[in-house]
Amino acid sequence: xxxxxxxxxxxxxxxxxxxxxxxxxxxxxxxxxxxxxxxxxxxxxxxxxxxxxxxxxxxxxxxxxxxxxxxxxxxxxxxxxxxxxxxxxxxxxxxxxxxxxxxxxxxxxxxxxxxxxxxxxxxxxxxxxxxxxxxxxxxxxxxxxxxxxxxxxxxxxxxxxxxxxxxxxxxxxxxxxxxxxxxxxxxxxxxxxxxxxxxxxxxxxxxxxxxxxxxxxxxxxxxxxxxxxxxxxxxxxxxxxxxxxxxxxxxxxxxxxxxxxxxxxxxxxxxxxxxxxxxxxxxxxxxxxxxxxxxxxxxxxxxxxxxxxxxxxxxxxxxxxxxxxxxxxxxxxxxxxxxxxxxxxxxxxxxxxxxxxxxxxxxxxxxxxxxxxxxxxxxxxxxxxxxxxxxxxxxxxxxxxxxxxxxxxxxxxxxxxxxxxxxxxxxxxxxxxxxxxxxxxxxxxxxxxxxxxxxxxxxxxxxxxxxxxxxxxxxxxxxxxxxxxxxxxxxxxxxxxxxxxxxxxxxxxxxxxxxxxxxxxxxxxxxxxxxxxxxxxxxxxxxxxxxxxxxxxxxxxxxxxxxxxxxxxxxxxxxxxxxxxxxxxxxxxxxxxxxxxxxxxxxxxxxxxxxxxxxxxxxxxxxxxxxxxxxxxxxxxxxxxxxxxxxxxxxxxxxxxxxxxxxxxxxxxxxxxxxxxxxxxxxxxxxxxxxxxxxxxxxxxxxxxxxxxxxxxxxxxxxx
Amino acid sequence: xxxxxxxxxxxxxxxxxxxxxxxxxxxxxxxxxxxxxxxxxxxxxxxxxxxxxxxxxxxxxxxxxxxxxxxxxxxxxxxxxxxxxxxxxxxxxxxxxxxxxxxxxxxxxxxxxxxxxxxxxxxxxxxxxxxxxxxxxxxxxxxxxxxxxxxxxxx
Numbered sequence: 001x002x003x004x005x006x007x008x009x010x011x012x013x014x015x016x017x018x019x020x021x022x023x024x025x026x027x028x029x030x031x032x033x034x035x036x037x038x039x040x041x042x043x044x045x046x047x048x049x050x051x052x053x054x055x056x057x058x059x060x061x062x063x064x065x066x067x068x069x070x071x072x073x074x075x076x077x078x079x080x081x082x083x084x085x086x087x088x089x090x091x092x093x094x095x096x097x098x099x100x101x102x103x104x105x106x107x108x109x110x111x112x113x114x115x116x117x118x119x120x121x122x123x124x125x126x127x128x129x130x131x132x133x134x135x136x137x138x139x140x141x142x143x144x145x146x147x148x149x150x151x152x153x154x155x156x157x158x159x160x161x162x163x164x165x166x167x168x169x170x171x172x173x174x175x176x177x178x179x180x181x182x183x184x185x186x187x188x189x190x191x192x193x194x195x196x197x198x199x200x201x202x203x204x205x206x207x208x209x210x211x212x213x214x215x216x217x218x219x220x221x222x223x224x225x226x227x228x229x230x231x232x233x234x235x236x237x238x239x240x241x242x243x244x245x246x247x248x249x250x251x252x253x254x255x256x257x258x259x260x261x262x263x264x265x266x267x268x269x270x271x272x273x274x275x276x277x278x279x280x281x282x283x284x285x286x287x288x289x290x291x292x293x294x295x296x297x298x299x300x301x302x303x304x305x306x307x308x309x310x311x312x313x314x315x316x317x318x319x320x321x322x323x324x325x326x327x328x329x330x331x332x333x334x335x336x337x338x339x340x341x342x343x344x345x346x347x348x349x350x351x352x353x354x355x356x357x358x359x360x361x362x363x364x365x366x367x368x369x370x371x372x373x374x375x376x377x378x379x380x381x382x383x384x385x386x387x388x389x390x391x392x393x394x395x396x397x398x399x400x401x402x403x404x405x406x407x408x409x410x411x412x413x414x415x416x417x418x419x420x421x422x423x424x425x426x427x428x429x430x431x432x433x434x435x436x437x438x439x440x441x442x443x444x445x446x447x448x449x450x451x452x453x454x455x456x457x458x459x460x461x462x463x464x465x466x467x468x469x470x471x472x473x474x475x476x477x478x479x480x481x482x483x484x485x486x487x488x489x490x491x492x493x494x495x496x497x498x499x500x501x502x503x504x505x506x507x508x509x510x511x512x513x514x515x516x517x518x519x520x521x522x523x524x525x526x527x528x529x530x531x532x533x534x535x536x537x538x539x540x541x542x543x544x545x546x547x548x549x550x551x552x553x554x555x556x557x558x559x560x561x562x563x564x565x566x567x568x569x570x571x572x573x574x575x576x577x578x579x580x581x582x583x584x585x586x587x588x589x590x591x592x593x594x595x596x597x598x599x600x601x602x603x604x605x606x607x608x609x610x611x612x613x614x615x616x617x618x619x620x621x622x623x624x625x626x627x628x629x630x631x632x633x634x635x636x637x638x639x640x641x642x643x644x645x646x647x648x649x650x651x652x653x654x655x656x657x658x659x660x661x662x663x664x665x666x667x668x669x670x671x672x673x674x675x676x677x678x679x680x681x682x683x684x685x686x687x688x689x690x691x692x693x694x695x696x697x698x699x700x701x702x703x704x705x706x707x708x709x710x711x712x713x714x715x716x717x718x719x720x
Numbered sequence: 721x722x723x724x725x726x727x728x729x730x731x732x733x734x735x736x737x738x739x740x741x742x743x744x745x746x747x748x749x750x751x752x753x754x755x756x757x758x759x760x761x762x763x764x765x766x767x768x769x770x771x772x773x774x775x776x777x778x779x780x781x782x783x784x785x786x787x788x789x790x791x792x793x794x795x796x797x798x799x800x801x802x803x804x805x806x807x808x809x810x811x812x813x814x815x816x817x818x819x820x821x822x823x824x825x826x827x828x829x830x831x832x833x834x835x836x837x838x839x840x841x842x843x844x845x846x847x848x849x850x851x852x853x854x855x856x857x858x859x860x861x862x863x864x865x866x867x868x869x870x871x872x873x874x875x
Contacts, residue, residue, distance in 0.1 A: 330779055573763070619765035662774075665812045666783040670766050675774060675781045683762040683774045683781055 012053045013106045014315065019046040020099045025384050027095060031088045032387070037077070043091075044073045050098065059105040061113065062098075068120045069094045072127055081126070090126060092388065094119055165250040166226055171219035176242035178214060187220070189235040194225035223250070318414070321374050325561050328364075328371045329658035332562070335364045336655065336679035368656075372558065376411035379457045379466070382420060383408045386428050386455055393432035400439055400449055401432055406456035412464045416536055416556055420466070423529040427468045427552055428453065430526070435470035435550050445547065447471065463580060464558060469551040475544040477501045484510060502542045506530045537563075555580075565657045565676070565686060568634060569650040570616045576657055576676055576686040581636045583643065585651060590629040601628055603645050610635065612645045613696040615687070619671060636689040644693045659686065671695060732828030735851070737858055738805065740796060740818040741788035746825075746851065746858045751807045755821055758802040772798065775815050777806060784815040790866055791846055809863045827851050832860070 026043035029036075051066035072091065075081040097116050104111035168190075172183055190196055198220055205217045226232055229247050236245055339357060347353050383405050394401040412420075436442075436451035443449050454469045477498055484490045484504045496504075504510055508527040533540045538556035557563065557580070565576035566585075592604040593612070601612040612633065617624035625631070625647065633645040657676035660683075662669060673688035735746040736755075761773030761784045770789035775782050784804060789795040796802060796817050804815040832849045848862035 326779075333779075621763065621765065660779070660781040662781060665781060665814065666764075666771075666774075669764060672765065675762075677776050677779065677781070681776055683776050685762070685764070685774075 009057060011315075012057060013102065015053065016050055016102045016106075019050050020095065020102065021381055022046040023095050023098070024092070024388075025381065027088060027091050028384055028387050030083050031085070031092075031391075035083070040073065040077045040083075044070065044077055047073060047098070050102065054102075054105065057105075059101075061111050061116065062101045062105050065094075065098060065101055065116050065120065068123050069098060072123045075127055087126060090119075090122055094123065164226060164228070166224050166229055166232055167248045167250055168222040168224065168232065169219070169244070169246045170222060170236070171244040172216045172239070173242055173244070174212075174214055174216045176239050177216050179239075179242060181239045181242060183218075183220070186235055186239070187222070190222060190224050190232065193231045193235070196222055196224035198222045219244075316374075318375075321371075324371055325375070328368050329561055331364055332368060332656060333658055333677050333679070335361060337681070338679075340679035368562070372413070372561070373411075375414045376558075377414045377417055378409045378411050379417060379420075379464075380408040382417050382424065383455055383457070385421065386424060389425050389428045390432060390453055393429045397433055398438075399432060399436055399451055401436065401451045401453060404452060404454040406454065407458045410457035410459060410464060412457075412556065413558060416464075419532065419536055420554075420556075423532045423554075424466070424468070426526075426529050428455070431468055431470040431472070431550070431552075434472075436472040441473075445473070459558075460555070464556045466554045466556070467551055468554075469549060471549040474546040474548055474550055475502055475505070475542075477546075480504050502544055505542060506540070561659060562656050563659050563676075563686065564654070566634065566654050567652040567678075567684070568615075568632075568646075568648040569652055570619075570648050571622045573616075573621055574652065574678060574682070574684045575615070575619075575648070576684050577634055577636070577646065577689060578673070578686065579654065581689040583635045583637045586633050586635065586645075588633060593628050599624070601647075603628075603633060605635070605643075605645075608643070610643045610645045611696070612647050613692060615646050615648055615692070618692055618696055619685075636693065638690055638693040641693050644689075644696070646687075646689070646692070657684075657686070732826050732831070734824060734826050735858070735860070736805065736821060737823040737825055737853075738803070738818045738821045741791070741793040742819075743793075744822070744856050744858050745787070745818070745861050747805070747807065747861050747863060749824065751809060751863060753806040753808050753813065756804045756806060756815070758798065758800055758804055758817065760798065770795075772817060775804070777813065777815070780813060782806070782813045782815050784817055785867065786817050787861075787866075788818075807863055809867055812867075814863075814867055825853060827853065835859075 023043050023046045026039050026046070029039050030043075047066055047070050051063055051070060054062040054066060069091075072081075072094070076083060076087070076091075081087060097112060097119050100112045101116065103109060170183075170186070172181060176183075187198060199222075201219045201221065202217075204219065205211075206215075211217070224232065229249070232247055236243070239245075339361065342353060342357055387403055387405075390401055390403045431453050432451075436453070437445065439449045439451075442451060452471045455467070456469075457464060457466045459465075481490075481496065481501050481504070484501075484507070485492050487510065489504065489507050489510060490496070505526045506529075508525060510525060510527070530540050533554055533556070536556055538554055540552060540554050542550065542552055544550040563576075564579040566579055566582060568575050568577055586603075586605060588603050588605070594602050594604065594609070596602060601614070602609040603612050604610075612628060614625050614628075616622040628647055631647040631649065632651055633647055634651070635643050635645050637643050660675045660677060662672065662675050671688055671692045672685050673691075674686045675683050676686055678684050734749040736749050736752050737744060737746040739745070756777075759775065761775045763773040764771060764783070767773075767783075770786045772784040772786050775784045786796045796819060798817075802817050802819060803821055804817055805821065806813060806815050808814075831851055831853075833852065835847050835849055846862055846866050847859045848865075849860045851858040851860060
């Protein structure tokens with residue numbers, strides 16, 4: 001990353017991604033029937049900015065395509081074209097190609113040239129230019145100055161840069177000579193840049209007897225041809241302050257646009273280069289002079305507008321945020337350490353140390369929340385993508401589908417959002433393809449012909465719950481069961497509850513589709529969805545009511561770095577049970593603990609016998625217990641197995657712990673999700689209650705091992 | 721030729737020599753991150769016998785391997801006198817428990833001898849070559865083989 005040019009490129013691509021997102025969300029708004037001219041303008045500006053930046057870096061294919069796309073958008077903007085559905089579809093596809101071209105430029109992969117060519121053809125066919133009625137309307141006037149702006153931008157491509165003539169006035173001071181500066185060397189260096197003419201001015205030369213031997217009396221006027229003034233300035237680099245120097249470009253008009261931007265400048269240059277500086281000065285506030293701003297949508301005005309919208313945001317490298325989050329994690333550990341030692345030293349509660357510590361704790365908590373909030377983003381962008389998925393899926397299946405979105409402003413960790421995209425896409429597609437019945441079948445069932453998919457996000461007790469629901473026919477359990485038996489996923493005689501049958505959907509290799517359809521037959525099943533959700537430390541569950549529809553519910557942690565846990569003690573070890581899987585803790589009366597046979601302890605809780613898992617023995621930390629009378633039970637709930645009672649010696653504390661990966665330096669361990677560092681610097685293991693329940697259930701047959709691979713821990717491991 | 725290369729050619733490779741179960745071993749100094757005193761590791765369930773447990777290395781959780789146990793010798797055991805050599809292999813940090821670190825020495829490549837063929841599968845798997853040094857035989861440990869392959873299992 002030492003190459004400054006490389007960094008600028010990186011920034012360009014980051015910006016591109018945001019611009020592409022803006023393009024797509026704008027187009028989707030249009031598709032949703034928005035007729036706000038600002039929406040079209042926003043899309044136009046986004047595409048234009050991509051083009052501008054791409055031009056500066058010489059990505060010709062990208063520039064070319066963006067240019068075509070932009071022309072089409074301009075037709076839309078100037079109302080020569082109506083935002084009809086086919087047109088918006090075309091534009092969405094164009095946005096896709098644009099995005100691929102950007103990736104191609106970024107990673108040097110093969111550009112989708114054929115597709116781009118084809119789309120350019122379609123765009124041209126759709127384009128209204130030439131056929132448009134020539135009105136005196138000022139809207140129609142818009143493209144003229146704008147096009148001028150583009151061409152200007154395209155000429156800017158660095159390889160095409162023409163040599164400029166610079167006029168240099170150079171007068172060394174005596175200090176320059178005293179410091180070892182030699183004008184002849186400077187002149188020689190300038191000569192190496194390009195053809196030059198030099199004339200020395202001897203006007204300041206005093207008479208011989210008045211001349212100081214160490215004085216500097218000669219000045220030079222130099223004209224040199226160069227690409228820009230960078231090399232010229234370099235020639236004088238060592239003598240800054242030791243000479244009088246002025247460098248001017250002779251063709252003033254081009255000079256302003258071409259000569260000044262230096263290569264080392266920030267990314268703003270790409271856009272700024274395209275702008276006519278006077279324009280920005282004249283209209284610093286795009287909002288107050290909308291008419292003019294519309295007419296001259298150069299990079300400059302786009303930038304100004306963008307600044308108006310988002311002047312309170314700052315773009316930060318994700319690595320830095322991650323580092324900050326890690327540090328806050330350490331701070332949390334440290335705070336716990338401090339609390340522990342204060343507690344150990346028997347300081348009384350009302351002392352200033354104790355009070356100070358309380359405040360410190362609060363501050364740490366606040367810092368932690370704020371830092372985590374940096375990475376939080378509303379799920380809106382993700383949900384917006386789903387509108388498109390629904391549209392594509394509905395047209396592919398010929399079903400009439402409406403998408404309802406709720407809670408799109410709910411915030412989650414950015415990395416979680418990114419990794420949710422694929423699973424959610426799959427689930428939404430599934431809901432349209434398998435969940436909803438065909439239109440006529442719906443009418444027969446007494447429902448409206450139009451099916452509804454609802455997508456919602458909400459915060460629920462420290463987690464985010466995202467639901468994908470359809471109002472279709474629900475899961476056909478008989479059929480699911482039959483297929484599972486046929487595919488050998490479950491034994492024929494297996495007795496499964498409705499919930500267990502529903503969960504068969506998550507088994508690898510399971511598909512209800514009798515034939516592979518375009519939509520769902522992509523080799524991705526719900527098992528993959530489940531795995532990716534678990535990899536994020538999340539859970540997915542399914543609810544289905546025959547005839548009424550199916551709801552998939554994903555519950556995710558707000559962050560991948562910290563976990564609310566209950567610290568428990570098992571013999572001499574401290575273990576952490578994730579709070580999210582705990583439903584309650586009990587200290588039962590000894591007479592409520594029973595043995596099924598020789599072993600197989602169960603505990604009676606409110607009339608229900610719950611299997612007891614001896615955690616110490618399950619983890620091999622000690623010999624199996626004979627008697628559970630003195631144990632405390634932590635009840636955890638497994639989505640299919642139901643409740644399990646984890647027998648521990650003691651409950652120590654409930655606190656937030658920093659997740660430390662085991663896999664990073666070691667490997668996956670059954671029953672252990674990750675590790676954490678306690679206040680005393682010791683390591684404690686974070687349990688994976690799901691896995692422990694499954695293993696203890698002894699149901700290690702194909703069904704359980706397939707359906708419950710311990711991927712839950714993946715996210716935790718990856719987190720640190 | 722840069723400085724590093726020159727240094728290498730002049731003195732050959734550098735090794736950290738240590739003693740485990742009374743035998744002399746060494747590892748390439750390039751993989752050694754640091755040498756620490758022993759501290760009680762947190763035991764880890766379902767791990768091979770030679771993995772003593774987990775260790776907190778300034779915020780990173782690293783596993784501790786008992787070298788002697790791994791080589792099939794009597795386990796090093798656990799006491800404050802033992803030393804943990806932290807190595808980095810395949811981007812993973814590991815701690816290796818040994819009796820003591822004895823020396824840091826420079827050996828030219830020529831001094832590396834092929835492991836004598838003694839017919840012990842375990843020995844020849846873990847010892848990649850031997851070095852004769854001041855009448856001692858230093859066994860050079862092949863850490864890649866010594867530490868269990870984990871990434872593949874995890875993938």
